[in-house]
Amino acid sequence: MKKRYIILTAYLVLIMLPIYWMLNMSLRTNADIMARLVFIPTEITFDNYITIFTDSAWYSGYINSIIYVVLNTIICLVTALPAAYAFSRYSFIGDKHVFFWLLTNRMAPAAVFLLPFFQLYSTFNLIDTHIAVALAHCLFNLPLTVWILEGFISGVPREIDETAFIDGYKFPRFFFFVFIPLIRSGIGVAAFFCFMFSWVELLFARTLTTTAAKPIAATMTRTVSSSGLDWGLLAAAGFLTIVPGALVIWFVRNYLAKGFALGRV
Amino acid sequence: MAQISLDEIAHSYLPFPKTDADYALKRIHNIWDDGGAYALLGPSGCGKTTLLNIISGLLKPSKGRVRFGDTDVTDLPPEKRNIAQVFQFPVLYDTMTVFNNLAFPLKNRGFDTAYINARVKEVARILELEAVLHKKAEGLGADAKQKISLGRGLVREDVAAILFDEPLTVIDPQLKWQLRCKLKEIHEQLKLTLIYVTHDQVEALTFADQIIVMYEGKIVQIGTPQELFEYPDHKFVGYFIGSPGMNFLPCTMENGKARVGEHDIPLDDRTAALGNRATGSLELGIRPLYLTIHVQETAGSFQVPVQSVEDQGSYRVVALAFNDQTIRARIAENDPVPGSRAWVSFPKKWIRLFENDHLLK
Amino acid sequence: MKKWQDNKGWLFILPVFIIVAFSAIIPLMTVVNYSIQDIFGPGQRIFVGTEWFKETLTDPRLHEALWRQLLFSGLVLLIEMPLGIAIALTMPTKKGLGSSVCLVLIALPLLIPWNVIGTIWIIFTRPDIGLMGAFINNMGITFDHTASGLHAWITLMLMEVWHWTPLVILLAYAGLRSIPEAYYQAARIDGASAWAIFKYIQLPKMRGVLTIALLLRFMDSFLIYAEPFVLTGGGPGNATTFLSIYLVKIAVGQFDLGPAGAFSLIYFLIVLLFCYLFYQVLLNVGKGESS
Numbered sequence: 001m002k003k004r005y006i007i008l009t010a011y012l013v014l015i016m017l018p019i020y021w022m023l024n025m026s027l028r029t030n031a032d033i034m035a036r037l038v039f040i041p042t043e044i045t046f047d048n049y050i051t052i053f054t055d056s057a058w059y060s061g062y063i064n065s066i067i068y069v070v071l072n073t074i075i076c077l078v079t080a081l082p083a084a085y086a087f088s089r090y091s092f093i094g095d096k097h098v099f100f101w102l103l104t105n106r107m108a109p110a111a112v113f114l115l116p117f118f119q120l121y122s123t124f125n126l127i128d129t130h131i132a133v134a135l136a137h138c139l140f141n142l143p144l145t146v147w148i149l150e151g152f153i154s155g156v157p158r159e160i161d162e163t164a165f166i167d168g169y170k171f172p173r174f175f176f177f178v179f180i181p182l183i184r185s186g187i188g189v190a191a192f193f194c195f196m197f198s199w200v201e202l203l204f205a206r207t208l209t210t211t212a213a214k215p216i217a218a219t220m221t222r223t224v225s226s227s228g229l230d231w232g233l234l235a236a237a238g239f240l241t242i243v244p245g246a247l248v249i250w251f252v253r254n255y256l257a258k259g260f261a262l263g264r265v
Numbered sequence: 266m267a268q269i270s271l272d273e274i275a276h277s278y279l280p281f282p283k284t285d286a287d288y289a290l291k292r293i294h295n296i297w298d299d300g301g302a303y304a305l306l307g308p309s310g311c312g313k314t315t316l317l318n319i320i321s322g323l324l325k326p327s328k329g330r331v332r333f334g335d336t337d338v339t340d341l342p343p344e345k346r347n348i349a350q351v352f353q354f355p356v357l358y359d360t361m362t363v364f365n366n367l368a369f370p371l372k373n374r375g376f377d378t379a380y381i382n383a384r385v386k387e388v389a390r391i392l393e394l395e396a397v398l399h400k401k402a403e404g405l406g407a408d409a410k411q412k413i414s415l416g417r418g419l420v421r422e423d424v425a426a427i428l429f430d431e432p433l434t435v436i437d438p439q440l441k442w443q444l445r446c447k448l449k450e451i452h453e454q455l456k457l458t459l460i461y462v463t464h465d466q467v468e469a470l471t472f473a474d475q476i477i478v479m480y481e482g483k484i485v486q487i488g489t490p491q492e493l494f495e496y497p498d499h500k501f502v503g504y505f506i507g508s509p510g511m512n513f514l515p516c517t518m519e520n521g522k523a524r525v526g527e528h529d530i531p532l533d534d535r536t537a538a539l540g541n542r543a544t545g546s547l548e549l550g551i552r553p554l555y556l557t558i559h560v561q562e563t564a565g566s567f568q569v570p571v572q573s574v575e576d577q578g579s580y581r582v583v584a585l586a587f588n589d590q591t592i593r594a595r596i597a598e599n600d601p602v603p604g605s606r607a608w609v610s611f612p613k614k615w616i617r618l619f620e621n622d623h624l625l626k
Numbered sequence: 627m628k629k630w631q632d633n634k635g636w637l638f639i640l641p642v643f644i645i646v647a648f649s650a651i652i653p654l655m656t657v658v659n660y661s662i663q664d665i666f667g668p669g670q671r672i673f674v675g676t677e678w679f680k681e682t683l684t685d686p687r688l689h690e691a692l693w694r695q696l697l698f699s700g701l702v703l704l705i706e707m708p709l710g711i712a713i714a715l716t717m718p719t720k721k722g723l724g725s726s727v728c729l730v731l732i733a734l735p736l737l738i739p740w741n742v743i744g745t746i747w748i749i750f751t752r753p754d755i756g757l758m759g760a761f762i763n764n765m766g767i768t769f770d771h772t773a774s775g776l777h778a779w780i781t782l783m784l785m786e787v788w789h790w791t792p793l794v795i796l797l798a799y800a801g802l803r804s805i806p807e808a809y810y811q812a813a814r815i816d817g818a819s820a821w822a823i824f825k826y827i828q829l830p831k832m833r834g835v836l837t838i839a840l841l842l843r844f845m846d847s848f849l850i851y852a853e854p855f856v857l858t859g860g861g862p863g864n865a866t867t868f869l870s871i872y873l874v875k876i877a878v879g880q881f882d883l884g885p886a887g888a889f890s891l892i893y894f895l896i897v898l899l900f901c902y903l904f905y906q907v908l909l910n911v912g913k914g915e916s917s
Contacts, residue, residue: 004715004716005716007712007713007716008713008716008717008728011713011716012728012731012732015731015732015734015735015788015792016731016734017750017757017758018746018747018750018757018758018788019734019735019746021746021749021750021756021757022746022749022750025749025755033755034754034755037755037757037760039757075645078641079641079642079645080642082638082639082641083638083639083641083642083643085638086635086636086637086638086639087635087639088629089629089630089635090629090630090631090632090633090634090635090638091629091630091631091632091635092631092632092633092634092635092636093633093636095635098639098643102642102646104898105646105650106845107845107849107894107897107898107901108650108894108897109849109869109870109873109890109893109894109897110849110851110870111849111851111870111873111874111877111890111893113649113650113653113654113657114874114877114878115656115877115878115883115886116652116653116654116656116657117649117653119656120652120653120656135645135648135649136649138645138646138649139646139649139650142642142645142646143646146642196736196737199737199739200736200737200738200739200740201739201740202739202740202741202852203851203852215739216739217739217740217741217742220741220742220745231749231755234745234749235749238738238742238745238746241738241739241742242734242737242738242742244737245734245736245737245738246730246734246737248737249729249730249733249734249737250726250730253726253729253730254721254726318811321811321815322814323811323814323815342814343811343814343815344814344815344816344817348815349815350811350812350815352808352811352812353808354806354808356806356808356809356811356812358826358827358830359830359831360826360830361826369816369818369822369826370815370816370817373816373817373818373819373822374817414812417812417816418815
């Protein structure tokens with residue numbers, strides 16, 4: 001028993017080191033960073049964070065990212081719920097083929113679609129809008145959401161639907177007031193994965209935006225190349241990108257194991 | 266093989282139990298004879314599985330000692346205790362064949378191949394698993410799987426007791442009976458101590474010589490099926506055993522009779538003497554089977570309104586209003602069914618008196 | 627579970643179908659279109675048939691990139707799968723604050739935008755300001771991923787393992803949690819060693835989630851782009867030019883849309899093929915063994 005916790009602790013420490021190092025640097029001035037290597041910073045400064053929160057070039061990046069991530073999550077959940085219900089409950093012409101085709105999109109190299117995407121969204125005048133990124137992320141998030149939700153829905157016995165219909169429920173009322181509460185943990189897990197994959201994706205987000213909807217991650221890369229290297233600022237910006245994910249995972253932590261156990265990711 | 270003794274066992278799942286309510290098992294002090302067939306009967310959450318796991322060594326009791334014969338095994342891990350346990354759901358090593366499943370406990374203990382082969386064949390013969398011996402275990406039916414779980418216990422010659430934790434839960438009703446017969450047969454053949462946990466009284470009554478009824482972490486009564494039925498020590502046993510459960514009527518003693526409301530129910534001398542001596546609150550108990558129902562007025566019977574009659578197949582249950590309470594009587598299929606009223610009498614022989622929930626004796 | 631035979635299912639999946647079709651089929655058609663034409667400018671296109679496919683398939687740099695990619699994905703699976711399972715086995719089994727904190731800390735790398743991961747590791751491995759870089763250089767080894775291909779690979783591997791092993795851990799952990807307690811109890815009574823418990827109970831019961839972990843890790847490592855791009859842009863030389871990086875170089879860097887289109891399709895097919903093979907192999911291994 002003792003030995004395993006030593007291994008686990010060692011792993012956790014190693015995994016946290018790079019993140020800690022970024023936090024460490026984000027709390028120091030650039031001059032301090034370049035001058036010496038200290039494990040525990042002595043002259044802590046919040047200047048880097050203040051810069052990010054007051055300069056719209058920085059903080060708008062976060063706002064943009066959050067807007068398209070939330071949009072994407074909403075689109076995915078709203079459209080995937082009925083679809084997952086259909087895949088779980090009905091058999092219809094071509095159902096298996098459509099399901100498989102949806103999943104293959106998870107395997108498509110993003111790089112393949114980069115250029116056609118740009119052309120497509122240009123045609124519809126969607127370049128540099130939040131909805132463009134949200135839609136593009138649907139390419140890999142929607143199949144995933146359908147897959148996860150289908151697993152949870154199949155875990156609910158069909159008798160529940162039948163009983164509700166016999167009791168005189170109309171489908172929409174049944175779906176919203178009976179069914180959705182039953183699979184809310186599945187919705188939580190699906191929302192988490194939508195959020196996560198949309199939040200970490202950069203290739204599409206960067207290609208489809210220029211200024212108005214530019215994600216924070218892209219802001220960072222551009223800063224690296226333009227304003228020289230302000231390591232402290234870069235580290236602070238990077239550290240802030242971890243915060244939303246950490247918050248979200250804390251809320252769904254109890255459902256995670258169950259979501260994974262269904263074998264759906 | 267040996268006698269199992271539980272010496273002042275108490276168990277709590279909390280690290281620092283304070284009040285009595287923190288204990289899943291309150292105080293168990295009991296001896297299980299070698300070769301006996303015992304059933305641990307009680308509702309869910311009464312502590313029967315906890316007790317079973319303490320005997321098998323999966324749990325170490327918070328207090329008290331467990332002895333097998335003269336050896337104190339309280340601190341021994343389960344694999345050193347010579348017991349086998351069959352769980353509620355079949356536990357199999359899916360990737361192995363039936364043969365390897367049965368051989369697994371022996372292989373782990375380093376026996377040689379010839380011995381293992383012989384033992385596995387022997388056990389497979391007893392359990393009638395020879396035909397599927399070289400099949401993968403996962404494809405078999407639930408009953409075969411439970412037999413394999415049992416077989417993993419039987420292969421060890423030194424096994425002192427086999428513990429069953431509601432092993433028939435997942436088995437189809439018609440196979441349940443077969444499997445129960447098989448268990449009885451094995452018990453008689455191998456003379457092993459069997460301890461069988463269940464919440465199903467029929468299972469307990471047909472399987473065991475001795476039934477241990479548990480309630481809220483305590484043993485409330487130990488006895489043969491007949492003893493439990495005729496002399497339930499505690500109101501709980503009265504309710505829990507028998508279908509429907511015992512009728513209880515609050516009463517007082519008046520001139521050697523039990524007075525319930527305005528009715529005087531005659532008692533035999535012994536029961537009356539016990540009742541007169543009692544100081545606590547008294548209740549009269551009688552099994553529905555022993556209440557006599559007449560469709561006409563008879564001497565010594567009370568006229569009561571009939572509330573309902575339920576047909577239960579081989580018998581009927583008649584619900585009667587007696588002094589603002591519902592009492593139930595069980596009558597045979599071909600007995601006359603009363604209409605809106607009936608006359609009920611209480612045979613002296615079957616009336617029991619309970620003082621503060623406990624049987625007077 | 628038996629399903630209702632009803633084509634109104636199509637009505638339910640229509641929104642999903644339209645959105646994914648919009649983002650998948652139209653661009654895919656565009657790619658197919660590129661792959662069979664030579665494009666000089668707007669309106670100036672010549673049909674070239676399978677020309678680009680032939681050229682792409684015989685491109686030695688693509689072969690190099692493919693081998694590099696296979697080596698990389700192979701190494702990733704070889705390290706991450708056993709490590710992930712091992713760490714999952716050390717996780718606390720009881721629900722509580724301890725396991726919650728472990729879960730969240732372990733999942734953290736998964737929630738960082740992919741280019742920020744690159745940034746973190748560039749900082750971490752720099753000899754002047756990075757903890758790891760400084761540490762290694764203090765031992766007298768010159769570690770520089772911008773100069774040495776091997777060092778770039780080591781850094782990339784570390785980054786990849788750091789970033790994605792958590793996914794394997796979480797999946798394996800979930801698989802472990804779904805094993806009923808009775809299996810462990812039976813194993814204790816049967817006197818099984820820790821190794822036997824792992825081999826006969828834990829591993830077979832984890833097969834489903836591990837299959838998914840393997841497929842996902844293969845797929846995503848095979849499509850890797852952001853990390854090597856941020857770290858060295860595919861260098862030094864071509865040392866970390868994986869398939870995606872090479873593809874973007876052709877498509878965006880040189881604007882050779884025809885070859886890029888053909889390349890994309892071949893790439894897509896390779897991923898599909900490998901996933902299908904993995905899936906079939908795992909399915910068949912499982913058939914004789916476990917449910």
